[in-house]
Amino acid sequence: MSKPLIVVTNDDGITSKGIRVLIEEMEKIGEVFVVAPDSPNSGMGHAITVDSTIHIKKSPIFGDIQSYECSGTPADCVKLAKHELLKGKTIDLVVSGINHGNNASISVIYSGTMSAAIEGAIEGIPAVGFSLNDFRYDADFEHTRPFIQKIVKEVLAKGLPKHVALNVNFPAVSDKPLAGIKVTRQTNGYWKEEFDSRKDPHGRPYFWMGGAFVNREPESMDNDIAQLDQNFVTVVPCKYDLTDYEALETIMKWDLN
Amino acid sequence: MSKPLIVVTNDDGITSKGIRVLIEEMEKIGEVFVVAPDSPNSGMGHAITVDSTIHIKKSPIFGDIQSYECSGTPADCVKLAKHELLKGKTIDLVVSGINHGNNASISVIYSGTMSAAIEGAIEGIPAVGFSLNDFRYDADFEHTRPFIQKIVKEVLAKGLPKHVALNVNFPAVSDKPLAGIKVTRQTNGYWKEEFDSRKDPHGRPYFWMGGAFVNREPESMDNDIAQLDQNFVTVVPCKYDLTDYEALETIMKWDLN
Numbered sequence: 001m002s003k004p005l006i007v008v009t010n011d012d013g014i015t016s017k018g019i020r021v022l023i024e025e026m027e028k029i030g031e032v033f034v035v036a037p038d039s040p041n042s043g044m045g046h047a048i049t050v051d052s053t054i055h056i057k058k059s060p061i062f063g064d065i066q067s068y069e070c071s072g073t074p075a076d077c078v079k080l081a082k083h084e085l086l087k088g089k090t091i092d093l094v095v096s097g098i099n100h101g102n103n104a105s106i107s108v109i110y111s112g113t114m115s116a117a118i119e120g121a122i123e124g125i126p127a128v129g130f131s132l133n134d135f136r137y138d139a140d141f142e143h144t145r146p147f148i149q150k151i152v153k154e155v156l157a158k159g160l161p162k163h164v165a166l167n168v169n170f171p172a173v174s175d176k177p178l179a180g181i182k183v184t185r186q187t188n189g190y191w192k193e194e195f196d197s198r199k200d201p202h203g204r205p206y207f208w209m210g211g212a213f214v215n216r217e218p219e220s221m222d223n224d225i226a227q228l229d230q231n232f233v234t235v236v237p238c239k240y241d242l243t244d245y246e247a248l249e250t251i252m253k254w255d256l257n
Numbered sequence: 258m259s260k261p262l263i264v265v266t267n268d269d270g271i272t273s274k275g276i277r278v279l280i281e282e283m284e285k286i287g288e289v290f291v292v293a294p295d296s297p298n299s300g301m302g303h304a305i306t307v308d309s310t311i312h313i314k315k316s317p318i319f320g321d322i323q324s325y326e327c328s329g330t331p332a333d334c335v336k337l338a339k340h341e342l343l344k345g346k347t348i349d350l351v352v353s354g355i356n357h358g359n360n361a362s363i364s365v366i367y368s369g370t371m372s373a374a375i376e377g378a379i380e381g382i383p384a385v386g387f388s389l390n391d392f393r394y395d396a397d398f399e400h401t402r403p404f405i406q407k408i409v410k411e412v413l414a415k416g417l418p419k420h421v422a423l424n425v426n427f428p429a430v431s432d433k434p435l436a437g438i439k440v441t442r443q444t445n446g447y448w449k450e451e452f453d454s455r456k457d458p459h460g461r462p463y464f465w466m467g468g469a470f471v472n473r474e475p476e477s478m479d480n481d482i483a484q485l486d487q488n489f490v491t492v493v494p495c496k497y498d499l500t501d502y503e504a505l506e507t508i509m510k511w512d513l514n
Contacts, residue, residue, distance in 0.1 A: 040308060042307055042308060043304060043305045043306065043307035043308070044302070044304050045301070045302035045303030045304040045305065045332070045372060046302030046303055046366045046367055047300060047301050047302040047303075047304040047367075048300045048302065048367050048466065049300065049466060050299055050300035050466055051297060051299060051300070053455075053463045053464065053465060054452075054463060054464045054465075054466060055457075055461070055462075055463045055464075056462060056463075056464070057461070075302070075367075076466070079450045079452075079466065080452065080464065082450075083449070083450040083451065083452060083468075084450075084452040084454065084464065106379060106497065108499055109303050109375070109379070109497055109499070110303055110304075110305050110332075115302060118366070118499075122363060122366070122447050123447065150513060151513065154511050154512065154513060158511060160504070160508075161501070161503070161504040161507055161508075163445075164501050164504045166508075167499075180513075180514045181513040181514055183505060183508045183509045183511070183513070184505075185498075185500040185502070185505060186498050186499060186500045188420075188498065190379045190380065192340070193336045193339075193340040193341075194340065195311075195337065195340060195341040197341065198310075200312075204312070204314070205312075205313060206310045206311060206312045206313075207310065207311045207312075207313075207337065207341065208310060208311075209305065209306060209307055209311065209333070209336065211340075235508065235513070236499075236500055236505075237500065237501045237504035237505050237508055238499040238500065238501060239499060239500075239501035239504070240363065240366055240499070241442075241443050241445065242365055242366075242375075242424075242443060242493075242495040242496060242497070242499075243442040243443045243493055243494065243495065243496075244418070244421050244494045244495060244496035245442070246418070247417070247418040247421045247494035247496070248440060248441075248442060248493075248494050250418055251417075251418075251423075251440045251492065251494050252440045254411050254415060254440070255411065256407060256408065256411060256437075256438040256440065256492070257437045257438055
């Protein structure tokens with residue numbers, strides 16, 4: 001049996017530490033093909049490049065592994081791999097990350113890491129986004145390795161339900177070993193922004209976005225934030241059908257015609 | 258009773274025709290506050306500006322209406338309105354659009370227009386994104402006006418279910434009058450990309466993204482694409498909990514520990 005073809009991308013850019021760890025782990029499992037942004041794309045959400053050009057360059061940084069750096073977004077990288085660079089080949093898996101910083105709860109919406117995984121799902125390719133709850137550039141990823149192996153091997157063995165991408169988050173390293181893996185749901189929460197308002201040298205206003213995460217269900221335990229706090233690796237299956245079927249029933253009864 | 262406070266934004270930029278029509282319609286209903294991107298943001302998905310500064314400038318183009326042009330994304334505009342420019346005030350409604358081009362089916366994921374509406378929903382504000390199935394800069398929006406009135410008045414009267422944003426799409430103008438409003442679901446489909454591959458003057462490759470929409474359920478009628486084709490205005494309630502609860506049941510049975 002031939003080795004599975006695995007596309008690796010991320011949103012922190014091709015030179016980040018997290019993608020190197022992910023590539024090393026994927027090399028143990030399959031044939032690795034890298035297309036990753038040439039610069040950081042954090043907070044890119046599901047952006048794609050429709051009004052300008054996309055540039056790619058072969059990258060030597062991973063030695064013999066076929067690698068491209070790309071001027072586009074994480075979602076662009078997956079589209080480019082599927083429809084251009086690997087055209088006609090079957091991609092068995094898309095993995096994205098490991099992100100420096102967690103993508104639990106509402107962060108999944110803003111996440112470039114997860115947009116790449118969801119783009120894989122849209123294309124019908126099994127896909128997993130990995131994120132670590134530590135945003136430092138030199139964060140320690142060693143404790144994530146056996147869990148990445150476990151999850152990816154299970155995905156390849158069982159297959160994912162059609163058009164589902166997994167959102168995997170790891171606790172930061174600590175004295176305690178990780179408690180295990182929990183399959184769970186997205187926490188209801190939001191970022192309460194605090195804008196740091198400044199003036200430029202010409203007296204014109206500008207802002208830095210900052211803020212704090214607010215958990216709307218701090219008492220619940222069956223969600224990704226609560227389980228991360230308990231030192232579990234969390235796995236949330238995500239879909240791209242945004243329809244709220246419950247609200248649909250309600251709104252169908254409105255007087256709109 | 259005081260007039261409702263309505264924040265208007267879009268993704269085509271503050272000078273586009275679509276936002277002007279939307280502002281004119283909102284002026285009939287409430288107090289209008291505009292914060293819109295200073296340049297086109299199509300395909301921005303749910304991007305936010307976390308690694309650079311956000312700049313705003315008062316805009317005179319809508320006369321007496323308080324208006325700001327913003328260097329950020331559509332989602333940035335909503336965050337800035339809520340947490341900085343209108344801090345402490347109650348925003349009754351966020352509307353986004355009218356987008357030049359439809360945002361039905363999977364386009365909701367890539368849409369800057371809808372990211373602004375969903376950002377409103379995340380903040381707990383009723384929100385509606387409007388899009389027209391005509392991407393031309395001088396598209397005709399006149400036939401959309403009575404339907405915008407109908408939908409927004411119903412949203413303000415009934416309230417939206419918590420954390421839901423409406424994705425409203427209008428057919429392009431034609432000989433036939435619009436058939437009415439249909440509340441429906443997101444069509445399962447994707448964009449099959451065709452990259453136009455070129456060489457720059459130095460011989461280096463670059464790409465333009467292009468492609469065609471593929472409907473994965475062309476026989477179904479109960480979805481936004483099918484109803485748009487029947488000349489209906491479509492309304493899809495969208496949520497931001499991406500958890501696939503069906504897949505959750507399946508994956509919980511995996512051997513992960």
